[in-house]
Amino acid sequence: MPKTYELDLGDYWRIVKRRKVIVLGTFFIITAAIWIHTSRIPPTYKAAASVKVDKPRTAGTTDPTFDVWEGTDFFEAQMEVISTSGVAHEAASALGLIKEGMTEKEVGAIIEPFQGVIPSKRGNTNILDISVTTNDSKQAAMIVNAVAKGYQIWSLKDHNEQAKQVREYVWDLLKENEEKLRLKEVEVREFKEKNPIGASLGTFQSQVVDMEIKLSNLLEKYTDRHPEVTELRGQIENLKVRLAKFPELEMQFNKLTGELQSLNSIYGGLKQKYEDAKIAEAQTVSGITILDVASPPDSPIAPDLQKNVTIGAVISLILGILLAFVKENVDTSISTIEEVEDFLQVPILGVIPEMVHFTPPEKKWEWRNWLKFLPFKAFQRSGGSDITAIEEVRKLIMLSGEEHQFSSLEAYKTLRTNVNFAVAQKKGQILEITSAGAREGKSLTALNLSLTLAQNGQKTCLVSGDLRRETVSRILGVNKEPGLVEILTKDIPWSDVIRKTTDLLVGELPPDRILQTMGIDNFYLLTSGRLPPNPAELLSLDKMRTLLTELRQNFDFVIIDTPPVLPVSDASVLGPQVDGVILVYQVGRTARGALKRAKVQMASTGANVLGVVLNNIKAAEMKMAPTYYYYKEYYGPDEQLVRERHRKKSQGKSWWEKIFSRTA
Numbered sequence: 001m002p003k004t005y006e007l008d009l010g011d012y013w014r015i016v017k018r019r020k021v022i023v024l025g026t027f028f029i030i031t032a033a034i035w036i037h038t039s040r041i042p043p044t045y046k047a048a049a050s051v052k053v054d055k056p057r058t059a060g061t062t063d064p065t066f067d068v069w070e071g072t073d074f075f076e077a078q079m080e081v082i083s084t085s086g087v088a089h090e091a092a093s094a095l096g097l098i099k100e101g102m103t104e105k106e107v108g109a110i111i112e113p114f115q116g117v118i119p120s121k122r123g124n125t126n127i128l129d130i131s132v133t134t135n136d137s138k139q140a141a142m143i144v145n146a147v148a149k150g151y152q153i154w155s156l157k158d159h160n161e162q163a164k165q166v167r168e169y170v171w172d173l174l175k176e177n178e179e180k181l182r183l184k185e186v187e188v189r190e191f192k193e194k195n196p197i198g199a200s201l202g203t204f205q206s207q208v209v210d211m212e213i214k215l216s217n218l219l220e221k222y223t224d225r226h227p228e229v230t231e232l233r234g235q236i237e238n239l240k241v242r243l244a245k246f247p248e249l250e251m252q253f254n255k256l257t258g259e260l261q262s263l264n265s266i267y268g269g270l271k272q273k274y275e276d277a278k279i280a281e282a283q284t285v286s287g288i289t290i291l292d293v294a295s296p297p298d299s300p301i302a303p304d305l306q307k308n309v310t311i312g313a314v315i316s317l318i319l320g321i322l323l324a325f326v327k328e329n330v331d332t333s334i335s336t337i338e339e340v341e342d343f344l345q346v347p348i349l350g351v352i353p354e355m356v357h358f359t360p361p362e363k364k365w366e367w368r369n370w371l372k373f374l375p376f377k378a379f380q381r382s383g384g385s386d387i388t389a390i391e392e393v394r395k396l397i398m399l400s401g402e403e404h405q406f407s408s409l410e411a412y413k414t415l416r417t418n419v420n421f422a423v424a425q426k427k428g429q430i431l432e433i434t435s436a437g438a439r440e441g442k443s444l445t446a447l448n449l450s451l452t453l454a455q456n457g458q459k460t461c462l463v464s465g466d467l468r469r470e471t472v473s474r475i476l477g478v479n480k481e482p483g484l485v486e487i488l489t490k491d492i493p494w495s496d497v498i499r500k501t502t503d504l505l506v507g508e509l510p511p512d513r514i515l516q517t518m519g520i521d522n523f524y525l526l527t528s529g530r531l532p533p534n535p536a537e538l539l540s541l542d543k544m545r546t547l548l549t550e551l552r553q554n555f556d557f558v559i560i561d562t563p564p565v566l567p568v569s570d571a572s573v574l575g576p577q578v579d580g581v582i583l584v585y586q587v588g589r590t591a592r593g594a595l596k597r598a599k600v601q602m603a604s605t606g607a608n609v610l611g612v613v614l615n616n617i618k619a620a621e622m623k624m625a626p627t628y629y630y631y632k633e634y635y636g637p638d639e640q641l642v643r644e645r646h647r648k649k650s651q652g653k654s655w656w657e658k659i660f661s662r663t664a
């Protein structure tokens with residue numbers, strides 16, 4: 001048996017239409033709130049300037065100490081620099097905002113907005129954009145322009161400072177070198193003087209030759225031992241020894257001159273660098289070029305009223321629809337008859353008012369009592385207050401002897417009329433009375449409908465098909481055994497267990513009430529019997545079919561009271577075996593979604609759902625009743641007369657009394 005219950009597009013549209021107040025309310029309230037909130041947000045403006053950054057070539061910086069940034073990302077570092085206090089300070093100074101004698105705190109406050117700029121690199125170029133967002137359009141432009149300028153000044157100063165350091169360093173090196181050079185020169189000169197080096201070699205050699213000539217001349221005059229000869233010979237020997245050492249001395253000398261040369265060239269290089277550093281220090285152009293100067297933006301970047309309101313509107317609409325569905329799901333109320341009929345696609349056969357107003361003793365601590373103070377009606381359940389004392393329930397049945405309210409009598413008569421027309425006045429009709437959930441008034445409606453039909457002269461048998469919670473025998477004060485269960489399980493003929501007026505008379509009800517009820521002899525009762533463990537199985541027995549066929553032949557109407565549809569399957573089992581199903585719905589007790597589910601489920605078993613009886617309707621909920629005239633076209637001449645009579649009578653009555661007068 002298919003139990004699925006799916007909403008189609010039409011259902012969704014109906015729900016939205018019905019809940020338009022929630023949908024539109026949510027939509028307008030949220031959208032308006034967003035609109036108001038957005039319009040109150042102070043506007044923010046964004047301005048941007050751009051600068052081109054050329055890597056500076058600091059003169060004289062061959063020393064790697066000065067090229068530390070080469071290893072890091074130069075532009076990353078520059079972007080960091082732009083938002084430092086140094087640049088902010090230059091920016092503020094350029095605008096003339098920093099005065100002499102200001103405290104550090106005051107300066108800090110002035111430069112703060114300038115530090116709020118956001119630098120970014122433009123793609124793979126050497127262009128940096130400097131942007132800022134503030135509440136003032138002019139201020140935004142002023143800040144970025146000043147920061148660009150400040151950055152330029154800062155860069156130049158930084159560059160010059162570096163050049164100065166280079167110059168000083170080079171100067172120190174130069175001085176050091178100069179001293180080394182001087183010492184080396186002296187050393188070379190002295191070495192040259194003392195040793196037969198280079199050009200002096202020839203002199204030394206000719207000296208030796210001269211001395212040897214002189215020696216031979218002396219030897220002509222003197223002997224070998226003459227002191228002059230000995231001395232000259234000694235000198236010659238000495239010179240010869242030194243001449244023998246010549247290659248070694250030559251090497252020493254070359255080394256010395258080489259050293260002198262390198263010192264000389266270092267000195268020259270340093271001198272050049274020193275001159276370069278001096279020029280760089282005096283340089284007045286930084287590597288920063290301002291490309292774009294910001295002008296005050298015309299329109300703010302935030303808040304975007306149009307965007308916010310559009311997004312808000314879409315979200316609130318979705319939320320509104322969601323709320324509508326939530327409300328629909330938990331809603332237990334009924335607004336108009338047409339709406340219910342439209343929703344369920346079945347007619348309303350009767351609107352039975354709340355016959356006795358029953359207020360349960362208030363339990364102060366109960367959380368439900370506090371819920372009613374909540375503004376969300378969706379979470380309140382107005383229904384659910386039952387009369388449990390059997391004497392009280394007995395006052396609600398359509399037997400004489402009780403002062404029934406006019407409206408309830410008329411309501412049951414209308415139900416009877418509508419039922420008669422719904423089955424096209426055919427005889428031998430079996431009707432099943434059920435509901436979506438428990439305690440909606442199935443048994444009371446079945447009993448009162450049966451009694452009202454009997455009073456109309458129609459032979460009616462009320463069958464207690466609720467084999468789980470037998471109520472009718474209890475209300476009527478008769479023993480529930482033997483009954484339906486015994487017919488189905490033992491071979492007892494139905495005519496043996498059916499209760500007639502005489503059986504009622506010996507029951508617990510006052511005999512007067514029974515005897516004085518018009519047409520009571522048309523009323524028959526088939527009680528449940530001993531409650532079985534397997535009601536649904538019993539009801540699906542073939543014997544049940546046979547029984548129903550027999551009853552159909554013997555009565556104008558067979559009204560079967562059954563358990564609710566959604567919790568148990570008994571009602572669904574009986575559905576296809578009967579001529580029509582009437583759903584009882586107690587407004588305020590069961591969610592309307594459940595009612596629709598019950599209807600769809602019954603229809604899916606092949607049952608013919610005749611319509612719905614709205615039961616236990618409180619005066620406050622009667623606002624939907626003015627349109628309750630669905631079956632007016634079926635009213636026979638008698639009914640028309642009654643209607644006319646009530647129309648006249650109803651003048652001066654309260655509006656809901658008028659409604660019931662109209663329906664009769």
Ligand SMILES: Nc1ncnc2c1ncn2[C@@H]1O[C@H](COP(=O)(O)OP(=O)(O)OP(=O)(O)O)[C@@H](O)[C@H]1O
Binds near residue numbers: 469562563617
């Ligand atoms: N129109 C009404 N006016 C006042 N009270 C009502 C009305 N209809 C039902 N009730 C109250 O609801 C109670 C439950 O009714 P009834 O036993 O007919 O419901 P039910 O749907 O058959 O319940 P169950 O699911 O237990 O079989 C009744 O005892 C009565 O107190």
Ligand SMILES: [Mg+2]
Binds near residue numbers: 442443469562
């Ligand atoms: Mg019942």
